[in-house]
Amino acid sequence: MLPYEWEFSWNEIVRHTQPPTLYHYSSTGALESIIEEGFWVSHTNFLNDPSEVRYTYHLLRSELEKLGVHEDHLLSILSSDDSASLVDAFVLSLSEDPDSLTLWSNYGQSDGCNIGVNAAEFDKLVCDIQGVKVFMGKVEYDVDMQREFLFCEAKKFAEWYRAWVADTSDFNALQKSVDNFIQFIQLSSCFFKNPLFKSESEYRYVFFPSGQDKRVKFRHARGALIPYIEVPTRYGPSGGLACVVESVRIGPRNKADIVESGIKYYMSYRGFKNIHVDTSEIPLRF
Numbered sequence: 001m002l003p004y005e006w007e008f009s010w011n012e013i014v015r016h017t018q019p020p021t022l023y024h025y026s027s028t029g030a031l032e033s034i035i036e037e038g039f040w041v042s043h044t045n046f047l048n049d050p051s052e053v054r055y056t057y058h059l060l061r062s063e064l065e066k067l068g069v070h071e072d073h074l075l076s077i078l079s080s081d082d083s084a085s086l087v088d089a090f091v092l093s094l095s096e097d098p099d100s101l102t103l104w105s106n107y108g109q110s111d112g113c114n115i116g117v118n119a120a121e122f123d124k125l126v127c128d129i130q131g132v133k134v135f136m137g138k139v140e141y142d143v144d145m146q147r148e149f150l151f152c153e154a155k156k157f158a159e160w161y162r163a164w165v166a167d168t169s170d171f172n173a174l175q176k177s178v179d180n181f182i183q184f185i186q187l188s189s190c191f192f193k194n195p196l197f198k199s200e201s202e203y204r205y206v207f208f209p210s211g212q213d214k215r216v217k218f219r220h221a222r223g224a225l226i227p228y229i230e231v232p233t234r235y236g237p238s239g240g241l242a243c244v245v246e247s248v249r250i251g252p253r254n255k256a257d258i259v260e261s262g263i264k265y266y267m268s269y270r271g272f273k274n275i276h277v278d279t280s281e282i283p284l285r286f
Helices: 012-016 029-035 054-066 072-079 103-109 119-127 141-168 171-190 193-202 257-270
Strands: 021-027 039-042 090-095 111-118 132-138 202-209 217-221 224-231 247-252 276-279
Touching: 021 029, 021 103, 021 119, 021 247, 029 111, 029 224, 029 247, 054 171, 090 224, 103 193, 111 119, 119 132, 132 217, 141 171, 141 257, 202 224, 247 257, 257 276
Parallel strands: 247 276
Antiparallel strands: 021 090, 021 111, 039 090, 039 224, 090 202, 111 247, 132 202, 217 224
């Protein structure tokens, strides 16, 4: 019996009309590194919200039970926290919102800025990275949409599983099929978030390095070693001056005039004359 296989059409489902510019909220301290070297994209198990990846697994259990999949062993494999920990993906989070009070509060703080990226050029750049699979799209916050998407693929897997029970004892096919379904759920989990985060208007790039790829590096943060990969922002011969960054916006709590002057001087000195620099329009009173 042939193993279950999934067809992941997530790019088509959630991408819709890609906005021309996407924004990465960060600190001014990281700005130079992002422009010169690229984004440091962290492993999904080390995101700021550790429950994020597990969110989808809790939805999955109820959808499988609707389909009559009550086998304890199978459910425990597919929807356990151990399965969630198997995700081997690196996630870059951006936003469609160029001036988000929520994101300034969460990530910008007193030295915040956001970095506007030309989405079409960045797509071309990341799709040319060798040895890495890339998926991209808008994050889905609608729970009904999330459940519908999971239900359709869970139904396909449940039908395969029932046929396997009735037809064969090929445990190699079962293990391969379970692995494939977990891969599908892992990838889906990167694009599903709790609706409470809807105001972030997030757009994600998810990177899966191949097993032979050696690009994973490690950095120190919050007392831990965090695995990450570098995703470039510059292109052309030997990573020349052509850059997908097209704007820098200084956060509303970053009041010093010297901040804007310093960034503009840096852009001029390094030859990034097409990167626009301005300040947030949000009138904070603290």
